[in-house]
Amino acid sequence: MKKFYHHIVQISGNVITVLAPNVPYYSLAEVVSDQGTSLAQVIRLDGDRVSLQVFAGSRGIATDSRVRFLGHPMRVSASANLLGRVFNGSGEPRDAGPPLSDNQIEIGGPSVNPSRRIVPRNMIRTGLPMIDLFNTLVESQKLPIFSSAGEPYNDLLARIAMQAEVDLILVGGMGLKYDDYLFFHQTLEKHGALSRSILFIHTASDPVVECLLVPDMALAVAEHFAVNENKRVLVLLTDMTNFCDAMKEIAITMEQIPSNRGYPGDLYSQLASRYEKAVDFEGAGSITVLAVTTMPGDDVTHPVPDNTGYITEGQFYLKQGRIEPFGSLSRLKQQVNDATRSDHRALMDTMIRLYADFREAQEKRAMGFRVSEWDTKLLKYGDLFEARMMDLSVNIPLEKALDLGWTTLAECFEPAETGIKSDLIAQYWPKAQ
Amino acid sequence: MVRKQYKKGKVVGVNGNMVSVRYETTVIQNEVAYVLTGNCRLKGEVIRVRGEEADLQIFEDTRDIKIGDGVEFSGELLSLQLGPGLLTKVFDGLQNPLPKLAEQAGFFLQRGLYLDPLDREQQWAFTPQVQVGAVVSAGDAVGTVPEGLFQHRIMVPFAWPGTWQVVWIAPTSYLTVDNVVARLSNGREERQMTMVQSWPVKIPIDAYRKKHLPVDPLVTQIRVIDTFFPVAKGGTFCVPGPFGAGKTVLQHSLSRYSEVDVVIMAACGERAGEVVEVLTEFPELEDPRTGRSLMDRTIIICNTSSMPVAARETSIYTSVTLAEYYRQMGLHVLLLADSTSRWAQALREMSGRLEEIPGEEAFPAYLETRIAGFYERAGLVELNDASFGSITIGGAVSPAGGNFEEPVTQGTLKVVGGFLGLSRDRANARRYPAINPLDSWSKYHPVVPSQKVRRARTVLQQGNDINQMMKVVGEEGTPVEDFTLFLKSEFLDSVYLQQNSFDAIDAACSAERQNYLFEKVLGVIEGQFDLASHGEARSFFQNLRQLFIDWHYTPWDSGEFRAAESRIDELLAAKRRS
Ligand SMILES: Nc1ncnc2c1ncn2[C@@H]1O[C@H](COP(=O)(O)OP(=O)(O)OP(=O)(O)O)[C@@H](O)[C@H]1O
Numbered sequence A: 001m002k003k004f005y006h007h008i009v010q011i012s013g014n015v016i017t018v019l020a021p022n023v024p025y026y027s028l029a030e031v032v033s034d035q036g037t038s039l040a041q042v043i044r045l046d047g048d049r050v051s052l053q054v055f056a057g058s059r060g061i062a063t064d065s066r067v068r069f070l071g072h073p074m075r076v077s078a079s080a081n082l083l084g085r086v087f088n089g090s091g092e093p094r095d096a097g098p099p100l101s102d103n104q105i106e107i108g109g110p111s112v113n114p115s116r117r118i119v120p121r122n123m124i125r126t127g128l129p130m131i132d133l134f135n136t137l138v139e140s141q142k143l144p145i146f147s148s149a150g151e152p153y154n155d156l157l158a159r160i161a162m163q164a165e166v167d168l169i170l171v172g173g174m175g176l177k178y179d180d181y182l183f184f185h186q187t188l189e190k191h192g193a194l195s196r197s198i199l200f201i202h203t204a205s206d207p208v209v210e211c212l213l214v215p216d217m218a219l220a221v222a223e224h225f226a227v228n229e230n231k232r233v234l235v236l237l238t239d240m241t242n243f244c245d246a247m248k249e250i251a252i253t254m255e256q257i258p259s260n261r262g263y264p265g266d267l268y269s270q271l272a273s274r275y276e277k278a279v280d281f282e283g284a285g286s287i288t289v290l291a292v293t294t295m296p297g298d299d300v301t302h303p304v305p306d307n308t309g310y311i312t313e314g315q316f317y318l319k320q321g322r323i324e325p326f327g328s329l330s331r332l333k334q335q336v337n338d339a340t341r342s343d344h345r346a347l348m349d350t351m352i353r354l355y356a357d358f359r360e361a362q363e364k365r366a367m368g369f370r371v372s373e374w375d376t377k378l379l380k381y382g383d384l385f386e387a388r389m390m391d392l393s394v395n396i397p398l399e400k401a402l403d404l405g406w407t408t409l410a411e412c413f414e415p416a417e418t419g420i421k422s423d424l425i426a427q428y429w430p431k432a433q
Numbered sequence B: 001m002v003r004k005q006y007k008k009g010k011v012v013g014v015n016g017n018m019v020s021v022r023y024e025t026t027v028i029q030n031e032v033a034y035v036l037t038g039n040c041r042l043k044g045e046v047i048r049v050r051g052e053e054a055d056l057q058i059f060e061d062t063r064d065i066k067i068g069d070g071v072e073f074s075g076e077l078l079s080l081q082l083g084p085g086l087l088t089k090v091f092d093g094l095q096n097p098l099p100k101l102a103e104q105a106g107f108f109l110q111r112g113l114y115l116d117p118l119d120r121e122q123q124w125a126f127t128p129q130v131q132v133g134a135v136v137s138a139g140d141a142v143g144t145v146p147e148g149l150f151q152h153r154i155m156v157p158f159a160w161p162g163t164w165q166v167v168w169i170a171p172t173s174y175l176t177v178d179n180v181v182a183r184l185s186n187g188r189e190e191r192q193m194t195m196v197q198s199w200p201v202k203i204p205i206d207a208y209r210k211k212h213l214p215v216d217p218l219v220t221q222i223r224v225i226d227t228f229f230p231v232a233k234g235g236t237f238c239v240p241g242p243f244g245a246g247k248t249v250l251q252h253s254l255s256r257y258s259e260v261d262v263v264i265m266a267a268c269g270e271r272a273g274e275v276v277e278v279l280t281e282f283p284e285l286e287d288p289r290t291g292r293s294l295m296d297r298t299i300i301i302c303n304t305s306s307m308p309v310a311a312r313e314t315s316i317y318t319s320v321t322l323a324e325y326y327r328q329m330g331l332h333v334l335l336l337a338d339s340t341s342r343w344a345q346a347l348r349e350m351s352g353r354l355e356e357i358p359g360e361e362a363f364p365a366y367l368e369t370r371i372a373g374f375y376e377r378a379g380l381v382e383l384n385d386a387s388f389g390s391i392t393i394g395g396a397v398s399p400a401g402g403n404f405e406e407p408v409t410q411g412t413l414k415v416v417g418g419f420l421g422l423s424r425d426r427a428n429a430r431r432y433p434a435i436n437p438l439d440s441w442s443k444y445h446p447v448v449p450s451q452k453v454r455r456a457r458t459v460l461q462q463g464n465d466i467n468q469m470m471k472v473v474g475e476e477g478t479p480v481e482d483f484t485l486f487l488k489s490e491f492l493d494s495v496y497l498q499q500n501s502f503d504a505i506d507a508a509c510s511a512e513r514q515n516y517l518f519e520k521v522l523g524v525i526e527g528q529f530d531l532a533s534h535g536e537a538r539s540f541f542q543n544l545r546q547l548f549i550d551w552h553y554t555p556w557d558s559g560e561f562r563a564a565e566s567r568i569d570e571l572l573a574a575k576r577r578s
């Protein structure tokens, strides 16, 4: 299929339509115009009308620009040569290194057979009590950080990545600010982790279609390393809201009927097909996906965080520089927190419940009501909880955090006021001095 | 077997998973067709016919399909293979056995690979139930084979019209599903029947005498459900809730502890990991009612979120057709679908590609009819032999933004008999199961006397009102009487409505235990106690709650159970107003 086609009959948004026979659906083409050469993907076939999504955008494409069909879908090179390298959404180098073409694999491959999955079992320690104690992160989990715009979400992402014991880190940047890209690069370098990292970066100024490719590129490479090289891979995706907005932009220019605030009706399925790549392979490696989802207008019911929450296995809710106890959730925590320590589950539930009561007491106080004796206890507890558990500067192992939890309860309450089972109280409640 | 004769066609367009085909002779709406591309044969279903073109929704990734690729039309509607050996299995939405696919294709699903849902080699111990000369009709059993716990009825195919006379019946013997078990004649023709029949998923099986009103409670062993918002055998209910509110955990509890014969779990467009938990745990768990593994009564239809969307749409029908098949054997079947919203979204995606005029939130205009049609397949039926079978359907609903004012929730509420609404606030406060006790409702009968339940609900309502009031006047502005009532409602909430799904004992509360416990709790919330101050009232109820929670963790009617109960009785006696 070396032949060129010249007859472009429609240009609209990033989509061009060219007349050509015998083109496989979803395959790639090269579009050559005065602006240079761009990859494009077949997104619709209608008789001999072939619609292509042009990765670099349609600007400057002429009705007689040349289109050459490659006959295969998007691929990425997956080998050890990628380590330490930085690529764009089309898989071209962003750094000074050479382009890579060995071991080309298709991106967006089929999903894992559910019957071959295994129940996740390994905790990933982060040193943050809000995660380790209350929302335990588990290998092969898919979990986003929900955050409003100004929060230090990339710092949190990087911090967890540096602390986590994994073999390989893949960074997928979408609509990233250039500074944030530099931040990730430098952080990896500083911790000596760059040589076990691979970056696919789309920055805010790059063509929007390339943004869409980033998660698939990163996840395809991750899958290669997990399945064929038994690696435990951590994939960082930031910011998935930009990915969704790119999808929205393209859907609208293609005149698809939007379902909710302009987003296409298949937003859920699109996100799910990426996030579900997180898996623990029996007898091979694993893929853990940590993402950032910024919430437009700080609204968790916005379609992007909403659809994400329905797909992922919990979320860390970043608010005012802290991981919020409410709204934050690790759905896999129960797979591991029965084996950590016998008090883990009960302490986790109780401390959160009391913190909820604290919030109510705080509200009462703010409204000028007299605080009862019970409220006073709660108010003391809440302040201690925030300082000892929620502050992101705290960095202690889980066991220390559990002990600190009991100390905090004992400083504020009588055992019966906590509602914890009596046998645990007998075992763990700090003895009065 | 003779190779089937297929009608032919050619691909003329591809848009996502929709393929347009120019057909040669005729097509049937909803018939199965295959697109031949490269060395793959991709399954699809006709969803629209316009002029000389038929639009297919393809149950697979459509990459590499070309204009001009060949298409084979099967002439058959999308159907299931029904026969012994379905229990314990895990199928995708099209009834492909997932573990067998993995044996052939490894870690990943392979498109175009379709396998037989039934084991064709296995020998079943057939026992005839009718004699030569007997007159039978669709749905009547001619014999049985033991399948796990049950006598699996080998039934006259549901599609055979009129009455038939048994011409020949196989003797007691070991047979495979494809062996002939009987020959029947209707006077004009003679047909052979095997243990397998095929039935189109989108058409309800109606080989029964009549439908009855569901009355008997389906005991789920979840207190808030059985006592406050009960489910009936043959009834329907929905569980809407925002993400993370506990729909799946609740459905898993229901699948474990419900007192039914067969459970069908439809994992429809949700996380694969959640199915894996069930797959790993169920074979190890014992069903206390039968002493056998829980898996023995379970079928899982697994078409999770990253699996093809068109097959997700089908998976709901696949599940309910399997439920109907086992109902025809006089069994009580519980079908749990998680989540019906993902099914509705699959309808929406396809409707969008067909460029149909969209309704609210771009869902198709026929959404409500489809939802109603699905829940209508539930029910309690009297079979031809006067035995009863039932299908109870419980559907999770995942409303966008957690807002129940959206088309799928609203369409569902119109047709179900029970509404178990999960609340974000209750989930945040870890009050599980997070079923909102003030908004939820059920039309069915509870396992405890309903007039007592009304009294308890009144306390919940009053407690809520007082709590609202306290937000305005503060605790000190609330009289001790009222404050005590508020504490009583909180007590009822924490020791009765809330239940620990992850504790081996508390997770399941039998109807008997519920009656016993409810009596005790009612005694507390309707009791009069000497409580002089707000502080004293609070600490009394805190202590009481503690004792009840300890009580929950003791096995029913054990020594520990009685010891814990007597500690409660002591505390109550000490404070009860004389
Ligand atoms: N009964 C319960 N007891 C204890 N924890 C629970 C209970 N129900 C839910 N949870 C907690 O909440 C988490 C989310 O529950 P679940 O997965 O059932 O939510 P969901 O409503 O199905 O969410 P989604 O719509 O996203 O699938 C669980 O992983 C668990 O941590």
Ligand SMILES: [Mg+2]
Residues within 6 Å of the ligand: B247, B248, B249, B270, B338
């Ligand atoms: Mg769920």
